[in-house]
């Protein structure tokens with residue numbers, strides 16, 4: 001029966017071209033397997049455990065179809081912004097299914113150094129929207145506002161309150177299409193919501209075919225974001241109009257804003273690591289791939305994403321989505337608020353401020369060149385739990401007993417090829433250093 005179902009599934013999949021929006025959903029539980037190799041000790045994977053707990057709470061009784069519908073909203077936002085900015089036009093009607101042209105949509109003023117990369121990103125994003133259609137989403141793209149959206153979003157990153165706008169504060173509105181810097185900052189602001197949000201969905205989709213596809217969305221978005229970070233890094237000292245701050249400073253504000261809107265976890269990161277506690281690279285190292293201390297990318301729940309793109313709007317409307325998101329997953333609130341851990345985020349449903357405020361991020365120190373050997377030693381010390389003084393050596397999430405090893409020595413992993421040591425007495429292992437933890 002299982003084999004029969006699989007063959008039938010493959011046959012349907014292989015002949016399902018062209019797709020018919022609104023069809024093609026698979027029954028729940030297809031191809032589920034169980035694993036008898038465990039139990040596994042995941043007690044050290046606190047970041048991942050919290051992400052999954054929060055995500056399961058967020059999933060409630062939403063179906064795979066609801067998740068695919070949610071993805072239509074965010075892939076329309078990203079894909080339309082990238083396609084308009086790069087090519088000067090939007091999706092064809094098979095992708096929008098009648099959704100309107102976003103407010104403020106136009107071709108961006110991009111240099112030849114940036115344009116080819118953004119073309120690749122835009123075409124990838126169109127593909128992502130196509131995936132949601134082929135997976136059965138029949139929701140039209142929602143109403144989207146690029147002009148108001150980016151002005152409110154960047155305004156919030158500058159902590160503008162009340163009637164204050166970017167125009168009233170800085171003398172001109174923010175134009176996301178104005179030049180390489182403004183466009184890249186805007187694209188990356190959204191890209192990493194896709195990267196983290198899509199990853200967060202992979203463990204929640206009941207159907208593994210859909211989960212596999214959404215893992216592809218997440219890895220693709222992460223790759224795109226890394227290219228964008230690199231392009232921004234190369235322009236990090238350029239002044240951003242109208243803020244009169246550098247690219248690096250403006251992006252640090254965006255990162256702090258996103259982190260303040262996604263609840264307790266400290267996950268969002270700037271172009272340089274300025275928070276030594278929670279990240280795989282030492283302080284002031286370049287940070288093209290934001291990860292936890294294990295080098296694993298982060299996840300966000302749909303509700304966290306909605307809280308970010310609507311700046312904590314309780315009804316899920318405003319900023320980029322003037323009429324809200326289509327489908328059942330359309331509010332920042334709505335999951336079990338009595339469960340423990342991150343499950344309760346956001347407790348009140350409102351904008352949640354956490355560890356990194358825009359005030360704290362304030363002035364960004366200039367990037368220091370990577371200090372090779374020092375950093376390597378810091379990493380070694382932190383992984384083995386030695387010399388933990390809550391600076392570069394303090395990573396991980398156990399803070400109650402500073403100084404004690406956070407990592408056990410239950411396992412080991414090779415993390416790097418040996419670097420030349422400035423200290424002649426420090427032995428360097430051949431063929432990769434094995435760190436015990």
Ligand SMILES: *[C@@H]1O[C@H](CO)[C@@H](O)[C@H](O)[C@H]1NC(C)=O
Pocket residue numbers: 018019020092093094
């Ligand atoms: C839209 O889809 C229909 C059928 O699914 C197809 O015939 C048509 O060529 C598509 N249009 C475009 C512009 O891709």
Ligand SMILES: *[C@@H]1O[C@H](CO)[C@@H](O)[C@H](O)[C@H]1NC(C)=O
Pocket residue numbers: 060061
């Ligand atoms: C489950 O779904 C139904 C129908 O959509 C809804 O009325 C109900 O409130 C949901 N229950 C929970 C706990 O989310």
Ligand SMILES: *[C@@H]1O[C@H](CO)[C@@H](O)[C@H](O)[C@H]1NC(C)=O
Pocket residue numbers: 162163
């Ligand atoms: C915002 O502007 C409106 C009218 O333009 C005014 O009534 C209101 O008092 C202003 N609010 C603040 C906080 O300045």
Ligand SMILES: *[C@@H]1O[C@H](CO)[C@@H](O)[C@H](O)[C@H]1NC(C)=O
Pocket residue numbers: 109110178179180
């Ligand atoms: C396009 O961007 C370049 C480089 O930033 C700038 O010099 C030029 O003024 C911009 N053109 C327009 C029309 O905005």
Ligand SMILES: *[C@@H]1O[C@H](CO)[C@@H](O)[C@H](O)[C@H]1NC(C)=O
Pocket residue numbers: 244
């Ligand atoms: C921009 O900031 C610099 C200092 O960082 C300052 O010297 C300059 O006057 C500012 N320019 C404008 C137009 O405000």
Ligand SMILES: *[C@@H]1O[C@H](CO)[C@@H](O)[C@H](O)[C@H]1NC(C)=O
Pocket residue numbers: 336337338339340
């Ligand atoms: C919320 O979670 C708590 C703890 O896991 C559970 O006891 C309670 O039944 C849940 N409530 C709902 C409405 O699912």
Ligand SMILES: *[C@@H]1O[C@H](CO)[C@@H](O)[C@H](O)[C@H]1NC(C)=O
Pocket residue numbers: 159161357358359360
């Ligand atoms: C934002 O501005 C308000 C006053 O308008 C101030 O009280 C608050 O501390 C500021 N927050 C940050 C994070 O800068």
Ligand SMILES: *[C@@H]1O[C@H](CO)[C@@H](O)[C@H](O)[C@H]1NC(C)=O
Pocket residue numbers: 233234235236237366367
């Ligand atoms: C940016 O400025 C720093 C000094 O603050 C300098 O070391 C670096 O070379 C500059 N990088 C670029 C790409 O302009």
Ligand SMILES: *[C@@H]1O[C@H](CO)[C@@H](O)[C@H](O)[C@H]1NC(C)=O
Pocket residue numbers: 387389391392393
């Ligand atoms: C923390 O430990 C590192 C490595 O031992 C050392 O270089 C640094 O000075 C220490 N910082 C503080 C504030 O103790």
Ligand SMILES: *[C@@H]1O[C@H](CO)[C@@H](O)[C@H](O)[C@H]1NC(C)=O
Pocket residue numbers: 041042043044408409410
């Ligand atoms: C799981 O690993 C943690 C940390 O290494 C250890 O303290 C704990 O005893 C382990 N649990 C089991 C059941 O092995």
Ligand SMILES: *[C@@H]1O[C@H](CO)[C@@H](O)[C@H](O)[C@H]1NC(C)=O
Pocket residue numbers: 409436
């Ligand atoms: C492993 O951990 C145990 C208990 O924490 C400790 O006694 C032992 O020395 C450690 N072994 C190594 C190789 O670090």
Ligand SMILES: CC(=O)N[C@H]1CO[C@H](CO)[C@@H](O)[C@@H]1O
Pocket residue numbers: 369370371372373374422
């Ligand atoms: C490329 C680089 O950063 N090299 C540095 C490695 O570390 C030594 C000692 O701190 C420095 O002298 C090098 O400049």
